[in-house]
Amino acid sequence: MVKVVVLGAAGGIGQPLSLLLKTNPVVTGLSLYDIVNAPGVAVDLSHINTPAKVEGFLPPNEGLKQALTGAEIVVIPAGVPRKPGMTRDDLFKINAGIVRDLATGIATTAPKAFVLVISNPVNSTVPIVVEVFKKHGVFDPKRIFGVTTLDVVRASTFAAEALQEPSLASKLVVPVIGGHSGVTILPIFSQAQPPLPASFLENKETLEAITHRVRYGGDEVVKAKDGAGSATLSMAYAGATFVEKVVRAVSGEKNIVAPTFVYLESDAAGGAVIKQELGTDVPYFSVNVELGPSGVEKILPIGKVTAYEKSLFAGALSELETNIKTGVSFIDGAKL
Numbered sequence: 001m002v003k004v005v006v007l008g009a010a011g012g013i014g015q016p017l018s019l020l021l022k023t024n025p026v027v028t029g030l031s032l033y034d035i036v037n038a039p040g041v042a043v044d045l046s047h048i049n050t051p052a053k054v055e056g057f058l059p060p061n062e063g064l065k066q067a068l069t070g071a072e073i074v075v076i077p078a079g080v081p082r083k084p085g086m087t088r089d090d091l092f093k094i095n096a097g098i099v100r101d102l103a104t105g106i107a108t109t110a111p112k113a114f115v116l117v118i119s120n121p122v123n124s125t126v127p128i129v130v131e132v133f134k135k136h137g138v139f140d141p142k143r144i145f146g147v148t149t150l151d152v153v154r155a156s157t158f159a160a161e162a163l164q165e166p167s168l169a170s171k172l173v174v175p176v177i178g179g180h181s182g183v184t185i186l187p188i189f190s191q192a193q194p195p196l197p198a199s200f201l202e203n204k205e206t207l208e209a210i211t212h213r214v215r216y217g218g219d220e221v222v223k224a225k226d227g228a229g230s231a232t233l234s235m236a237y238a239g240a241t242f243v244e245k246v247v248r249a250v251s252g253e254k255n256i257v258a259p260t261f262v263y264l265e266s267d268a269a270g271g272a273v274i275k276q277e278l279g280t281d282v283p284y285f286s287v288n289v290e291l292g293p294s295g296v297e298k299i300l301p302i303g304k305v306t307a308y309e310k311s312l313f314a315g316a317l318s319e320l321e322t323n324i325k326t327g328v329s330f331i332d333g334a335k336l
């Protein structure tokens with residue numbers, strides 16, 4: 001029995017994500033919470049003939065508490081999306097408070113749950129969740145994840161497209177490390193599995209163009225939606241993929257590797273190795289991690305990168321440090 005809670009379940013991401021979770025037989029309980037329409041979405045989904053029991057909750061009458069009771073996995077896509085001309089950081093003003101309040105609810109009602117943060121700006125909202133959990137004395141670095149799966153999904157798609165091999169997209173895995181915004185997104189095409197041809201990796205123009213496309217893939221969608229929001233369907237797919245990996249790991253399956261934005265301060269899990277590789281003390285980074293029944297079992301090393309990939313690290317790290325500080329200082333000193 002795995003109970004998954006979606007906070008922000010009536011939104012552009014929340015609805016298709018909840019649909020994908022409902023259709024996945026590994027999910028046996030689905031609890032939906034939003035400030036609007038969550039009970040309606042829940043009743044709609046509850047008619048689908050799969051095992052998951054679906055319930056929906058609104059804020060009054062301790063709806064958040066009820067939604068979170070018994071939660072094992074909590075996914076947070078609550079918050080406002082971008083409009084053209086905005087950066088993810090522009091969302092901080094509104095989303096920081098939303099994420100803080102939801103994190104407080106989780107810390108008090110389901111402190112052992114795995115928390116998967118989708119709400120932007122991820123580079124700052126994950127530190128907010130961590131600081132809230134620290135304040136409540138329930139922080140476990142193995143259980144809080146920033147969802148960066150969409151960057152990895154995009155990297156495979158765009159590389160397969162550039163190679164004119166559509167069937168490669170679902171087989172290709174390209175590590176994407178760093179953070180989840182613009183220059184902090186670092187696709188490592190040299191480590192793709194199966195390996196990409198030298199003609200691709202050694203063509204500077206192709207490589208720069210595709211790296212840029214992965215870094216700014218979110219903007220491509222924001223522009224195309226023209227004021228109606230940002231990526232929702234591809235994000236729901238990416239989010240559901242990540243949730244499934246967590247569920248399988250929790251259920252005891254071995255060798256499950258997922259990319260995610262994690263706290264590096266837990267040396268036992270391998271965070272110190274990443275800091276050594278980066279040559280800096282950055283407290284969070286998105287990398288591949290091995291998942292197990294208690295969450296992040298091992299943070300996997302970045303490994304060998306090319307000179308071009310390495311040349312992008314400095315810009316990513318300085319932006320990331322700023323984003324992380326913004327999140328931490330939002331909670332530091334605040335009364336919760």
Ligand SMILES: NC(=O)C1=CN([C@@H]2O[C@H](COP(=O)(O)OP(=O)(O)OC[C@H]3O[C@@H](n4cnc5c(N)ncnc54)[C@H](O)[C@@H]3O)[C@@H](O)[C@H]2O)C=CC1
Pocket residue numbers: 007008009010011012013014033034035036077078079080081082091095098101102117118119120121122147148149150151180229230231232235
């Ligand atoms: N991590 C990633 O890769 C991605 C992250 N995002 C981010 O996900 C977030 C959500 O995007 P969309 O679903 O498109 O937005 P949306 O506006 O369609 O949906 C957001 C939902 O959150 C709900 N909400 C607002 N305040 C809430 C609260 N206090 N408690 C519970 N629910 C609340 C709203 O009622 C709405 O239903 C945005 O911040 C967006 O930037 C979007 C795409 C990719």
Ligand SMILES: O=C([O-])CC(=O)C(=O)O
Pocket residue numbers: 081082088120150217218219221222230231
């Ligand atoms: O671009 C945005 O605002 C939404 C997002 O994070 C993405 O699509 O990667």
